[in-house]
Amino acid sequence: MPGFAIEGYVIVSVVLFALGIAGVLVRRSPLVMLMAIELMWGAAALLFLAFARQFALMDGHVFSFLILVVGAAEAAIGLGLIVLLFRAREAVDVDEVRELRG
Amino acid sequence: MEYNWLLILIPGLPLLGAALIAAGAQGRWNRSFLAALGCTAVFLAFVATVLVRLQYNAAAPFGSVHMPLWSWGVDGVGLGLLGDSISTWFALVVTGVGFLIHLYSAAYMADDPSYPRFFAKLNFFIFAMSVLVLADGFVGMLIGWANVGVASYLLIGFWHARPAAAAAAKKAYWVNTVGEIGLILGAIVMLQHFGSLYFADVLPQAWFAPQNVLNAVALLLLAGAVAKSAQLPLHVWLPDAMQGPTPVSALIHAATMVTAGVYLVVRAYPIFEAAPWGLPAVALVGIGSVLFGALAALGQNDIKRVLAFSTMSQVGYMMLGAGVGAYSAALFHFATHAFFKALLFLGAGVVIHRFGGEQDIRKMGGLGKSHPFAYWTFLIGTLALVGLPPLAGFYSKDAIVVGALMAGRPWLWALAVVGAGLTAFYMMRLFALVFTGDSPEVAAFQRGEGARQAAAAAEAGVGRSRPVPPLKMVPLVVLTLLSIVGGFFAMPDLSGVPGAAEGARLAAPPAHEAAVAGRVLTESSAATLTIALLLAVSVIGGGLALQRFGPKRAPQTAESGFVKAAGAGFYFDDFYRAVFVRPLRATAGFVGDVTEPHVIDGAVNGVARLAATLSGAVRRVQSGYVRRYALALMAGVAVVLIYFVLMV
Numbered sequence: 001m002p003g004f005a006i007e008g009y010v011i012v013s014v015v016l017f018a019l020g021i022a023g024v025l026v027r028r029s030p031l032v033m034l035m036a037i038e039l040m041w042g043a044a045a046l047l048f049l050a051f052a053r054q055f056a057l058m059d060g061h062v063f064s065f066l067i068l069v070v071g072a073a074e075a076a077i078g079l080g081l082i083v084l085l086f087r088a089r090e091a092v093d094v095d096e097v098r099e100l101r102g
Numbered sequence: 103m104e105y106n107w108l109l110i111l112i113p114g115l116p117l118l119g120a121a122l123i124a125a126g127a128q129g130r131w132n133r134s135f136l137a138a139l140g141c142t143a144v145f146l147a148f149v150a151t152v153l154v155r156l157q158y159n160a161a162a163p164f165g166s167v168h169m170p171l172w173s174w175g176v177d178g179v180g181l182g183l184l185g186d187s188i189s190t191w192f193a194l195v196v197t198g199v200g201f202l203i204h205l206y207s208a209a210y211m212a213d214d215p216s217y218p219r220f221f222a223k224l225n226f227f228i229f230a231m232s233v234l235v236l237a238d239g240f241v242g243m244l245i246g247w248a249n250v251g252v253a254s255y256l257l258i259g260f261w262h263a264r265p266a267a268a269a270a271a272k273k274a275y276w277v278n279t280v281g282e283i284g285l286i287l288g289a290i291v292m293l294q295h296f297g298s299l300y301f302a303d304v305l306p307q308a309w310f311a312p313q314n315v316l317n318a319v320a321l322l323l324l325a326g327a328v329a330k331s332a333q334l335p336l337h338v339w340l341p342d343a344m345q346g347p348t349p350v351s352a353l354i355h356a357a358t359m360v361t362a363g364v365y366l367v368v369r370a371y372p373i374f375e376a377a378p379w380g381l382p383a384v385a386l387v388g389i390g391s392v393l394f395g396a397l398a399a400l401g402q403n404d405i406k407r408v409l410a411f412s413t414m415s416q417v418g419y420m421m422l423g424a425g426v427g428a429y430s431a432a433l434f435h436f437a438t439h440a441f442f443k444a445l446l447f448l449g450a451g452v453v454i455h456r457f458g459g460e461q462d463i464r465k466m467g468g469l470g471k472s473h474p475f476a477y478w479t480f481l482i483g484t485l486a487l488v489g490l491p492p493l494a495g496f497y498s499k500d501a502i503v504v505g506a507l508m509a510g511r512p513w514l515w516a517l518a519v520v521g522a523g524l525t526a527f528y529m530m531r532l533f534a535l536v537f538t539g540d541s542p543e544v545a546a547f548q549r550g551e552g553a554r555q556a557a558a559a560a561e562a563g564v565g566r567s568r569p570v571p572p573l574k575m576v577p578l579v580v581l582t583l584l585s586i587v588g589g590f591f592a593m594p595d596l597s598g599v600p601g602a603a604e605g606a607r608l609a610a611p612p613a614h615e616a617a618v619a620g621r622v623l624t625e626s627s628a629a630t631l632t633i634a635l636l637l638a639v640s641v642i643g644g645g646l647a648l649q650r651f652g653p654k655r656a657p658q659t660a661e662s663g664f665v666k667a668a669g670a671g672f673y674f675d676d677f678y679r680a681v682f683v684r685p686l687r688a689t690a691g692f693v694g695d696v697t698e699p700h701v702i703d704g705a706v707n708g709v710a711r712l713a714a715t716l717s718g719a720v721r722r723v724q725s726g727y728v729r730r731y732a733l734a735l736m737a738g739v740a741v742v743l744i745y746f747v748l749m750v
Contacts, residue, residue: 024732033729098726 009050016043028093030085034078041071106157109169109183111150112193113232119143120225127218134208140221141204144228148197155190166598168238178298181245184238191433191594192235192365195440199357200228202577206448207349209573210455220260220347227253231358235365239300240289243366247285247330250359251278257354258346270342277339281329285366288322291315301369305601308372316377323370324383331363331417334390338674340414344406348454351406352447356413357440364420364436368429372601375427385425385506389517391418394672396524400531401661401668404461405450408532411671412487413443415525419502422518428505430593435498438588442486442495445581449480452570452578453536463532468541475570477537479578484533486585488526488640494588500636501593504629515632522636526643534651 016039023036045064052060085097120143123136158167167185174180185193204224211220230253234246251274259271289299295315296304308316327333332340332355343355354360367374367384374380395415402408416439423432453469453476454461470477486493489500499522506515570578596602667673 021736025729025736028729094728097728101724101726 004054006050006054009046013043013047013050016040016046028095030078030082030092030094033094034075034082037078038071038075041067104157104161104165104167106154106167106169106185108150108153108157109167109185109236110171112147112154112183112197112236113229115143115147115150116225116228116232120222120229123218123222123225127222131218133217136218137208137221140225141201141208143225144197144201144204147228147232148194148201151190151193151197154185155194158185158187158190170238178293178296178300178303179241180239180300181242182238182300183236183242184301185236186599187594187596188365188369188433188599189235191437192361193232195437196231196235196358197228199440199444199581200224200231200353202580203349203353203357203444203448206352206451206574206577207347209571210349210451211347214347216260220257223253223256223260224350224353227257227354227359231362234362238302239298240292240304241299243369244282244285244289247326247362248282250354250362251275251282251330254278254343254354254359257350258343260347260350261345264345267345270339270345274339274343277336278329280336281326284322284325284329288319288326291319291322295319301600305370305372305599306604308370308601309376309604311376313376313378316373317379320370320374320377320380321383323366323373324380324387327363327366327384327421328387329363330366331360331421332391332414333363333387333418333421334394335674337391337395337414338671338678341402341407341410341671344404344410348406348447348451351410352444352451355410356443356447360413360417361420361436361440364417364424364432367421367424368432368596369599371424371429371596372605374424375605381425381427383425385422385511385514388418388421388423388425389514389521391415392422392521393517393524394418396521396528398668398671399528400524401665401670403464403669405453405463405466405532405536406447406461408463408528409443409446409450412446412525412528415521416443416487419499419518419521422514423502423505426502426506426509426511426514428502428509430595431498431501431505433594434591435495435502437591438486438494438498438585441581441584441588442483442493445479445483445578445585446487448574448578448581449476449483452476452574453480463535466536467539468537470537472541473570475575475578479582480533480537482582482585484529486588488529488644489522489636490640491637492586492589494585497589500629500633503636504632507628507632519632519635519639523639523643526640527647530644530647531651534648534653538651538653 020036020038020040020043023039024033027033027036045067048060048063048067050060052058052064086092089096119140123140126136126139154167158165161167166187167190168182169184170180170182172181204221207220207224211217214220227250230246230249232246234243234250237243237246255271255275258274259268261267262271292304293299295311296307298304325336329336340355340360344351346355374384392415395411395413395418399408399411399415402411416435420432420435420439423429423435452473453466456469456473456476457466460466482493486495489495503515503518503522506518661669670676
């Protein structure tokens, strides 16, 4: 399949991933951090699909499904934790939750 | 060897009795019923012993009764019961005298709140002692040996609330542990060399074993015997053991357990005879204990301590007999000594109760007039111990002394004769102080302190002529009869015991033959000379004592240095305290106060502090900020990426 340009997909994926990292590192709301993580999942999945297309292999498709499933599971647990956190205290700031510090 | 299941009843019934009594005491059963249970168990064990002995007699001279019980799956290591000449002889005395003392205890201990506990322990002792003497190998013997030690500990410390009794119990246990270590080491050497611990395997082979092995085994076994039989130099626990109740002193620390060492030497006699150092060492220990015990008894003022040192001295005679090869005489003296010494201790119990718990013979006197029963029984016991014909002690002790002469040991013989004179002296001193002269109340009255003291004494119930209860009287009468006629019993012989046949074939030592066959008394002029000498020194010793301590005794004067030293047991206790106890205490103190807090705890705490210090630096990384962790993660990934990009 001549003419398929991988570069665009890679650039979009890198940008998405960087946005996800920035979101996790900068934002203090657990909900937003979760969303940023989802963004990184998406970047990875996109890259898998792009390379699968280039090499004409099915492996990448399989992995993107896996990412969707794991991402969903992670979101379920993460959201559950966040709900519990809200119930336990008023604060929604992850910097306030540091009982496990050494 | 014939099989007989009755053998298991001899240790089994007293063990069952002990368990039942202990359970019954928990269930608050009737006290008299529990006491009767204890007596019945021992009586039935005695009946079983008689039946086994009868079967043995039918199978004699070369038969024996055997019952294997258990094997550990290792060749030569197992447990079984053996009824032969020596073991049934011992078992008869253990269960027989044991039963009489159980009966006596039923009356003597009647006022004690822990009455059932006493019988449980006493039954347990009979069990352990039966295992000791009936075992068919050194394994079973060791089991019994350790258990009589436990029983002795429990019974010496019966009144455990008394500090002195608790200390005496511990002392007895520790000293016996020294001996037990010797015994166990001896057993290990035997297992190594003979590949078995059964008497039937080891003893016949002993005649052919290398001399250094035999010497080692003999001396190690002798260490065990010396500790258990309170012989020089491990005798120190016996006088203190008198802290136990008087029936315990009679049963364990006079009649049976302390003779376990004699049993061991006679049982293992092929080893002792074949080892060059074996018999001389035994004889040396024996004669040393004869003289030491007799001299120390001279200075004692506690009625039970006099008898304790006397026991040491008499067991010394048994050891001497075994050490000169007069095994039959040693066994014979064991039995007669069990009769008259148990009688003396039980009589001492009557005396102590009469004086309201007082045990100092200097504060006694005049019991002859008020208590004729105690007077006559104690007198017969004393004369039997002194060895006046035709009482039991005459035959057995003279057989030993004659045996020493016939074995060609004139020095041992001479010292044994001297010991007999000392025996007569200290026993007559004891008898005269307790039974003759004025009673303490009369003496106090004569000194003019009369009315008040007599009133106090009357209030305490002291000196009232109470009839001796029949339960106490029956054992005393039986033992008195046995002390009179015990000398007419047939001497036990060693035919049919493991190792005897091989020894007879190999090298029957001519000097021992006569003693072994029990024919010494009538055979030679040596015997006549010995008997005459023994009688003479006994009469002289007894007469001197009567003159000095009898009714016309001089008022108490200050004790001479010798008497003081004898009273202190010639400072053996102080010696051991200085040489062993103090350094041990100091070491223990050092370990407790320095090693433990500083070295051990120091190491443990040091490791903990080191870990805390090291982790103090690292743990700040764990800030608890989840975003910081995320940053660290990202940074790590970035570093790995850069590495791969640049390097690969």
